[in-house]
Amino acid sequence: MGASQQIIHEIMGRFAKRNPNEPEFHQAVLEVLESLEPVIEKHPEFVKSGVLKRIVEPERQIIFRVPWVDDNGEVQVNRGFRVQFNSAIGPYKGGLRFHPSVNLGIIKFLGFEQIFKNSLTGLPIGGGKGGSDFDPKGKSDGEVMRFCQSFMAELYRHIGADVDVPAGDIGVGAREIGYLYGQYKKLTGLYTGVFTGKGLTYGGSLARTQATGFGLVYFVDEMLKANNHTIADKTVVISGSGNVAIYAAEKAGQLGAKIVAMSDSDGYIYDADGINLDTVKRLKEVERKRISGYCEYHPTSEYFTGSQGIWSIKCDIALPCATQNEINEESALKMVGNGVMVVAEGANMPSTPEAVKVFQSNNLLFGPAKAANAGGVATSALEMSQNSMRCSWTFDEVDAKLKEIMKNIYHTASQVAREYGHEGNLVTGANIAGFLKVANAMMAQGVV
Numbered sequence: 001m002g003a004s005q006q007i008i009h010e011i012m013g014r015f016a017k018r019n020p021n022e023p024e025f026h027q028a029v030l031e032v033l034e035s036l037e038p039v040i041e042k043h044p045e046f047v048k049s050g051v052l053k054r055i056v057e058p059e060r061q062i063i064f065r066v067p068w069v070d071d072n073g074e075v076q077v078n079r080g081f082r083v084q085f086n087s088a089i090g091p092y093k094g095g096l097r098f099h100p101s102v103n104l105g106i107i108k109f110l111g112f113e114q115i116f117k118n119s120l121t122g123l124p125i126g127g128g129k130g131g132s133d134f135d136p137k138g139k140s141d142g143e144v145m146r147f148c149q150s151f152m153a154e155l156y157r158h159i160g161a162d163v164d165v166p167a168g169d170i171g172v173g174a175r176e177i178g179y180l181y182g183q184y185k186k187l188t189g190l191y192t193g194v195f196t197g198k199g200l201t202y203g204g205s206l207a208r209t210q211a212t213g214f215g216l217v218y219f220v221d222e223m224l225k226a227n228n229h230t231i232a233d234k235t236v237v238i239s240g241s242g243n244v245a246i247y248a249a250e251k252a253g254q255l256g257a258k259i260v261a262m263s264d265s266d267g268y269i270y271d272a273d274g275i276n277l278d279t280v281k282r283l284k285e286v287e288r289k290r291i292s293g294y295c296e297y298h299p300t301s302e303y304f305t306g307s308q309g310i311w312s313i314k315c316d317i318a319l320p321c322a323t324q325n326e327i328n329e330e331s332a333l334k335m336v337g338n339g340v341m342v343v344a345e346g347a348n349m350p351s352t353p354e355a356v357k358v359f360q361s362n363n364l365l366f367g368p369a370k371a372a373n374a375g376g377v378a379t380s381a382l383e384m385s386q387n388s389m390r391c392s393w394t395f396d397e398v399d400a401k402l403k404e405i406m407k408n409i410y411h412t413a414s415q416v417a418r419e420y421g422h423e424g425n426l427v428t429g430a431n432i433a434g435f436l437k438v439a440n441a442m443m444a445q446g447v448v
């Protein structure tokens, strides 16, 4: 074992003891630390000043009770979380996730990833994440509102436009953000940019809704161009049918690609003629129904139960946009066998480490989440700028900035990978590039 590997081994050993039973958090930290090996060799000062030890420990973790009353008059209790992970380069920034699978380990993994992603955008935002094990699915609007109000009755103490600025994530869309923001305003009396993803009538930015999905496709486009290909006429499979999936499908379609499959947690649809996105939007954004409903409108399409099968569909580009660890080694091998040339992660950590190895060893173009899905948070930072300046940019202005940011992220990750001897490995490139800025800021600010 080399000296830098020994250092990583020691840090991971201590980390594992301090964070038991949090497999997703371990997975995220191990991936970053392993890719920092060449940095440790070149910059022993980061080890000496304890940057590595400090960066894996959240600055603050808040866990709170969220009681609310359902439509039957019964009291329900959920658990709320906010992990303020790192504020070296700016106020904490990261979404809130409402999903029954949420626990502290999931929020820590997401908050940790957010540090490097936010740094990669080039904008001054630190890393954080939050959420609850509340499931908005099947709840009435009144129940969702009462839950959001109770959640904010505690969270408001810990956030602020220059402190910590949450946004949406799984299960937190326009409706939830509206209720959360309304309650924040009532409790504090402040009309500030404390949230991003806000509605357009109360401080939201044009193009924020589309940003993660559009940004993902801009990233893929840039990656393809750099390899002498284009996205036009490619066949695309997208998992999920939420915010990221829908707008990735929209932009890929605009650039001439054909989307043949999408999914939700129950199953997936396959439409050889190309998915009709208007139907998906109506089902998911307006009616809040299941993706299976698509086949009623498009009888030649097919529905399959279970979300894993989507990865056995033949395509050129695969965009996992649902959730963590949705592509395992077996699915990755099938994808390689089917001739997939690009995998770019819209979701956070959707590929297991084994799946990533399969993609890399078979020379697929692989865009890791930290780089490929950074368009959402980047546009959130643009929303913060507009709120501070009390102005609104046009859709085209925001979209042009987003495109530029995604291009820069691709080129930065790819250049840093080359510089550190891992040409073509965007996982390493994104991790190192994201890390360096934060690590330098932490060094400059002393041991705090």
Ligand code: NDP
Pocket: 168, 169, 170, 171, 172, 173, 212, 239, 240, 241, 242, 243, 244, 245, 263, 264, 265, 266, 307, 321, 322, 323, 324, 346, 347, 348, 373, 374, 376, 377
């Ligand atoms: P949404 O809640 O809008 O959509 C999530 C989609 O994924 C739904 O179709 C959902 O299906 C599906 N899904 C969720 N959990 C599972 C699961 N366990 N198995 C299979 N499918 C599942 O969330 P977003 O689109 O906002 O987020 C999707 C991913 O993108 C997440 O990983 C998120 O962290 C990441 N991301 C989001 C950003 C944003 O701006 N929104 C920014 C950067 C990353 P169902 O309805 O059945 O639950």
